[in-house]
Amino acid sequence: MKFGKSICILNVGGTKYAFSREIIKDFPLRRVSRLHNCSSEKEVLEVCDDYDRERNEFFFDRHSEAFVFIMLYVRSGRLRFAPKMCELSFYNEMIYWGLESSHLEFCCQRRLDDRMSDTHTYLFEEDNQPEEEPRGEEVTATDPAVSTGWSMRWIGKLRRIFEEPASSVAAQIVAALSVICVIVSMVILCASTLPDWETAKNKKLEEHSRIIEAVCIGWFTAECIVRFLLSRDKCEFVRQPLNIIDLLAVSPYYVSMAAAALLGESLEMQRAGIVLCMLRMTRIFWLIKLARHFHGLQTLGLTLQHCRRELVMLLVFMCVATAIFSALAQLLEHGLDLQSSSQDYNSIPAASWWVIISMTTVGYGDMYPITVPGRVLGGVCVVSGIVLISLPISFIYHSFLQCYHQQRFRTSRHP
Numbered sequence: 227m228k229f230g231k232s233i234c235i236l237n238v239g240g241t242k243y244a245f246s247r248e249i250i251k252d253f254p255l256r257r258v259s260r261l262h263n264c265s266s267e268k269e270v271l272e273v274c275d276d277y278d279r280e281r282n283e284f285f286f287d288r289h290s291e292a293f294v295f296i297m298l299y300v301r302s303g304r305l306r307f308a309p310k311m312c313e314l315s316f317y318n319e320m321i322y323w324g325l326e327s328s329h330l331e332f333c334c335q336r337r338l339d340d341r342m343s344d345t346h347t348y349l350f351e352e353d354n355q356p357e358e359e360p361r362g363e364e365v366t367a368t369d370p371a372v373s374t375g376w377s378m379r380w381i382g383k384l385r386r387i388f389e390e391p392a393s394s395v396a397a398q399i400v401a402a403l404s405v406i407c408v409i410v411s412m413v414i415l416c417a418s419t420l421p422d423w424e425t426a427k428n429k430k431l432e433e434h435s436r437i438i439e440a441v442c443i444g445w446f447t448a449e450c451i452v453r454f455l456l457s458r459d460k461c462e463f464v465r466q467p468l469n470i471i472d473l474l475a476v477s478p479y480y481v482s483m484a485a486a487a488l489l490g491e492s493l494e495m496q497r498a499g500i501v502l503c504m505l506r507m508t509r510i511f512w513l514i515k516l517a518r519h520f521h522g523l524q525t526l527g528l529t530l531q532h533c534r535r536e537l538v539m540l541l542v543f544m545c546v547a548t549a550i551f552s553a554l555a556q557l558l559e560h561g562l563d564l565q566s567s568s569q570d571y572n573s574i575p576a577a578s579w580w581v582i583i584s585m586t587t588v589g590y591g592d593m594y595p596i597t598v599p600g601r602v603l604g605g606v607c608v609v610s611g612i613v614l615i616s617l618p619i620s621f622i623y624h625s626f627l628q629c630y631h632q633q634r635f636r637t638s639r640h641p
Contacts, residue, residue, distance in 0.1 A: 234261070235283040239290030242283075243297070254300050256324025292319040305329045313341045327628060339627045385456045388449065404449065407442040408512050414438060415510065443479045446512075450476065467527075468514070475512045528629040529622065536618040536625075543614040547585060551607045552578035558600045568596050585611025 234250050236243040236258065245253070251262040257273060261284060264270045270277045276285035286293075292308050296319065299305035305325065307316050317327065317338060327338055386393040391401035414435050450472050457463035464470075516523055530537070552574050559571035570593045571577045580593040584607045595601045 233282065235281060237283055237285040238288055238293040239286070241290040241293065255296070257322065288322060289315070289319055292316050293323070296320065296323055296325065299325070299329065304331060305334070306331050307334050307337065313338050335624070335628075339624060339631075342627075342631045381456060384452075385458075388453045388456065400449075403445065405516065407445050408516060410438060411442045411512055412510070439479070443476060446472065446476050471514050475514075525626065525629045525633050528633070529626040532625045532629065533618075533622045536621045540615065540618045543617070544582075544585065547607075547610055547614055548578050548581045551581040551585075551603065551610075554603055555580060555595065555600060555607075558597060558603055559595055568600075571595075571600075581607060584608050585614070587611065 232247055234245050234247060236245065247262065250258060253259040260273050261270065264273065267277055267279065270284065274284045275287045277283070278285070289311075292311060292315070295306060295308045295316075305320075307313055307330075313334075320326070320329070327335055330338065387397040387400055391397050418435070450469070453469075454460065454463055514523075555577040556571050556574045559568045559577070571580070580595075583590055583593075584604060587608060595604050
């Protein structure tokens with residue numbers, strides 16, 4: 227902040243707070259800390275609603291009582307809803323000041339999730355609007371600044387077409403083409419594994435399938451290249467999971483084509499046939515490309531990302547229970563050398579398969595205990611599996627609900 231006094235006054239709905247410049251610089255609220263980087267009054271007015279230069283006072287036309295509880299969070303690190311205030315209104319205030327629902331206490335998070343699930347609403351979030359065209363001075367089309375502005379504006383439009391499927395009609399057309407190519411390629415991949423496909427395959431059918439496959443691969447390749455060229459940060463683009471999946475899904479086609487061109491029908495090509503077949507089956511990962519266009523899959527991916535600890539905890543529960551019950555099942559069904567011992571439980575790894583399908587309540591019926599103690603153990607195993615699996619479900623459900631509302635809010639900005 228290159229202007230004003232050393233003491234800054236925040237006026238939030240009539241309630242004033244005085245801070246020094248150093249505190250404003252590292253303030254936990256993003257909107258307040260942005261004031262430190264402002265170099266002119268124009269930039270300040272983009273952050274707050276009004277500014278008094280003489281008093282160095284920044285006015286925010288927001289809910290003063292809600293800001294009191296937000297300031298309590300700044301001091302104590304605990305954020306709770308203001309009493310007698312709508313949860314959604316308070317959440318709007320949180321978003322305005324730069325907080326998220328994860329900053330709330332757990333009990334308040336549950337209240338917010340319940341309220342958002344009952345009420346279909348769009349929450350406020352500050353959008354980064356494009357800068358307006360300069361007014362006052364006349365500029366010509368030959369001006370380099372104007373040419374640069376137009377080029378950046380067109381690049382931004384093209385970026386939204388390929389990155390935001392719901393932003394425009396052109397973006398919806400591009401998304402529809404991508405979905406059609408994914409579906410067509412998956413249909414051809416599934417049909418090529420049918421026994422009748424091999425017997426009835428002729429040159430025309432094989433040629434047509436190769437042409438369709440080449441068209442789909444060409445579209446995916448062109449889409450990846452265009453999105454890479456339009457990306458703001460090339461390194462960040464390469465690190466994104468969906469882009470990595472796109473690269474892994476497209477590269478096997480070019481690897482197989484290069485191997486066929488170099489090796490031909492030689493013995494090395496026959497040895498590499500299994501590897502190329504496995505690479506060809508990686509096209510099934512193209513289905514993950516649908517996550518770019520369907521927000522339900524994005525919600526699932528975000529939930530799995532946020533619930534890593536809960537999923538690891540669930541896996542540990544299952545591994546421990548599997549080890550215990552498989553050892554007991556092997557002992558009761560085979561280890562005691564009874565006359566009615568079952569050969570299906572001749573080892574602990576073999577018994578672990580029965581434990582897994584029992585704890586998950588799948589029950590294929592290929593293995594089952596035949597002794598009375600083994601059947602009692604089977605009942606305890608099933609009940610224990612239900613309890614252990616249900617323990618982390620509430621945490622996963624809470625995270626899924628939060629990610630769902632977050633994705634729904636993002637899509638609501640581009641109806």
